[in-house]
Amino acid sequence: AQSVAQPEDQVNVAEGNPLTVKCTYSVSGNPYLFWYVQYPNRGLQFLLKYITGDNLVKGSYGFEAEFNKSQTSFHLKKPSALVSDSALYFCAVSDMNRDDKIIFGKGTRLHILP
């Protein structure tokens, strides 16, 4: 069965510093990987996804993520954090070979400190 893990409940980063939000996954086949962001009292918003091809995926708001097959990871990164990046971030995975439902991680709360 597929699964996704976000090992950190919360990440604190100073404004202007680089940020990383970690995600690891497990699927039996090849993965589709997603990052979504949730701002307070809002629904989830799509940030980026990996389907195939280039391991470095660029998304909205200056975010990017790197697919690492050997480490089964898909960490979210941004070179310089903004206070407005403070939100709840969800990693999600689906199995390419099963065309099955998407599984979300438990979420990581990102705090950008001014």
Place this chain on the structure above:
Amino acid sequence: DSGVTQTPKHLITATGQRVTLRCSPRSGDLSVYWYQQSLDQGLQFLIQYYNGEERAKGNILERFSAQQFPDLHSELNLSSLELGDSALYFCASSVDLAGAQETQYFGPGTRLLVL
């Protein structure tokens, strides 16, 4: 604005009652997904409908049911409500021509409080 609408925004009801949550997908999207978000369980996939038919089922209780109508809007029915059903319920939609790689677009959610 994702283009997905959900009503009502807030709902307060008592244990044992039944409620209906409504979702209108983005124009052109054929798939609708329902999720439950609670503090202790995180974001749980409940059920997916595609063009009126049930497509995938997740951790949906037997007390819960859903349907998608010919105009593609969907309703999630929650019955015999318990305190633990208090949560934020999200609807999402996608075109779903490409299956599991599709991006989902989320509505603003319905916050349900069971007293």
